[in-house]
Structure formats: C-alpha cells, structure tokens
Amino acid sequence: MSEVAEAQGHAFTLSGATLVARGTGALYWPAQSLLCVSDLHLGKSERLARRGGSALPPYETQDTLQRLEEEISALSPKVVICLGDSFDDAAAADALDEPALLWLQRLQAGRKWVWIEGNHDPGPVGLGGTHLAELTESPLTFRHIAEAGGSGEISGHYHPKAAIARTGGRARPCFLIDAARVIMPAFGTYTGGLRSQHAALSPLMEPRAIAVLTGPVARAIPMPR
Template sequence: MNTLASPAESNEERIMNGIDFTFAGQRLTALGSGALWCAAHALLCVSDLHLGKSERIVRRGGPALPPYDSRETLTRLARDLAHTAANTVICLGDSFDDLDASDALASEDKSQIVTLQAGRRWIWIEGNHDPGPVEMGGMHLSDWVCGNLIFRHIARTDGRGEISGHYHPKVCLNAKGRSITRAAFLLDDTRLILPAYGAYTGGLHSTDKALTDIMAPDARAILTGAQPRLIPMPR
C-alpha cells in the first residue's frame, strides 16, 4: 500500500521543494522540478528530456524556436544533482528528441552531459524517440530493476512497482476563476508515471483515456512547480 505525507506532516515531509511518499516499499520524493528522488539509493530519475527538440523541429521544416531548450533542461538537472548529490541517474527514455538530435547537440551541451555523468552511474532507458544506442557515456537499457522498483519508458498493463514516463502527464485545475495547468506525477498502488522534464515538452491531460485506462480509480496526482500539491487524479 502506498502512503503519502499528510497535511500535518507538511513541514517535515515537503523536502527539497517536493513531496515524500512510499511506493512499492520505497520512500521516494516527487520534486517540484519534475524529477524523482530516492534517498535510500542516492538515485535521481528524470523522464522525457527531449534534448535537441528545437533543432529537430527546424530540421523537419517546422517553425524556428529559440535554441535554448537543451541548455535550460540540463541546467535544471544540474541543480537537482547538486542538491541531492545523487550517485545514480536514470533517464527514463526520450532523452533525445530523435537519434539525430543527440549528434546535433551543441558542444557546450555535450560537455555539460559529460560533466554531469562524471563519478556517477548513468542509465539511459530506451524510449520511442530514441530507441537505438546513443553515443553518450553510461548504460543503455530497455528497463532497469532496483529492489522492488522497475524503471521503463512506457507503462505496461502488468506493471508492478513500475516507474515510467512517455505520457507527459499534466493536470488542469480551476482555482478562483482561473485555469491552471501543471505537469504532474500520477500515482496508484502499482505504477508511477513521471512528468516530462524537458523544457519544450507538451503534455497529456490526466483525463485522457490513455491515462485513465491504465491508472486505478483512486490514483493521485502530485503537481510540479514551486509549491507541489497532492490531489486526487482528475478524471
């Protein structure tokens, strides 16, 4: 059974701008940045970085976007790594917007990745955007198991203790007459779906059938941002 911090525990449980909870017997923290932290294993997990997205859009004839998405994403990742001092990093797939995007990364961005990898175990999980080997350091796997947890890109119907990404979940709320949309973690007793970490990534509403079909009726959402919030998953 998964447990989450109660309102009375908010001062102790909301650490590193995040919310603590228990999943598959592991104490985890959903950070406001969209990263997942497991202190017991000094492990930081991020999903769907989509590095090189602006370059890929232009390469395929789309509109020119400011080419700073990779830099912004890697800078945020560097902050999370500095804050947590993680020894293991798991990138849950779609780390690059396509295979050519990894080759087209600016030299400064490639150098930053090398710097972030130094002294750490770095695991690239294969995604649907980057299914082949990427010429970057680290391990390249289809999934990875750590205790009761299994990390993969796309959730499976038989998943247990499963942590995945792919869907870029987001939640839309009405607050005081305003509509607020935030990227979100989705959580039930068997699976945890991470929000997209990349700067230029869109999202799929939690009410979409693709998500309601795989999440339990009592699933919850943890909203990202400066003040993470725990709410029942909107349906």
C-alpha cells in the same frame, strides 16, 4: 530522508520504497541516492528546424541541462536514470554541440548514469553511461512506457498534466501516482503533454490515484478524470 528533497517535494511509498516527487519534475529515491528524470527531449528545436516545422528559440537544451544540473547539485545522487526520450530523435543526439556534450560529461562524472530507451530515441549510445531497455532496482522497475499489470513501475512517455479545477488554474506537468505505479512528467523544456483525463491515462491508473503538480510547491490532488 534528505531535508532538501523532503522540503521541495511530495513523499510517498511505492512497493515499500519511499520516494519523493519533486516540484521540479524529478523523482528522488533517498535510500538508493537515485535521481530519475523522464522525457528530456533534448534537441527538439533542432529537430523542428531540420524538418521544416515551427521555429522555437534554440535554447531548450541549455535550459533543460541547467535545471538537471541544479537537481544534481541539490541532491548529489549516486545514480541518475534518464527514463527514455532523452533526445527528440536519434539525429538530435548526433547534433548536440560541443558545449552541451561537455556539460553532459560533467554531470555524469563520478556517478552511475543510465539511459533508458524511449520511443523517440534508442538511447544516445555515444554519450557515455549505461544503455538499457529497462532497469529493475528491486522493488522498482524503470521503463519508458507503462505496461498493463505493472507493479512497482516508474515510467514516463505520456507527459501528464493536470490543473486544480476549482481555481481555474493553468494545467501543469504532474506525476500520476497510485499503489502500483508512477507516471512521470516530462522534464524537458518545450514538451507538451496529455491531460490526466485523457483516455490513454485514465485506464492505467487506479481509482484512488493522485496527481502531484510540479511547481515551486509540489501539490498533491486527486487525479482529475
């Protein structure tokens, strides 16, 4: 396993595959040289402005792409999977400015890039790469929303968050992991989330599920319920 990946994440096994939940919110599969990120929500500030919503500083696309570039530079993956809701809506993908378009092209160069469809966007079909509803790379399946009875499943959608209760700490984006699945945190800037105690999440995860909190150190705790 890559020393960089191991030092900056929590290693675990899912369906026989050794994976690393990184403190950045990205998931790395060393054996396949595969990097997965979920829920980039690029263009959120543009969508809110377009629809007359709350104003946000218009830098979230640049910040998200910068952090994604840092992950790619650190790990040099052969495959990158964007696990749905890569854009805040389809119009946000069309509104991407030229510097951001060129940035994405640089990140895609020389590697396989897969856009998984999300509920916010159908996959940015004009931005290169492969566009799929879901992807199976045995023994794992990558899809946007977890399915009941899923096994070896990597998904996103819910933007899970958790905190260490005894310290009164601020809730942080987290991975939820059990023997059957991983629900990934949102990688994008300005993405909210659901506490792991939420009724939408608890039924999906087995009793012994853990939460891996993101941050400078990826910290694994029993999943708060």
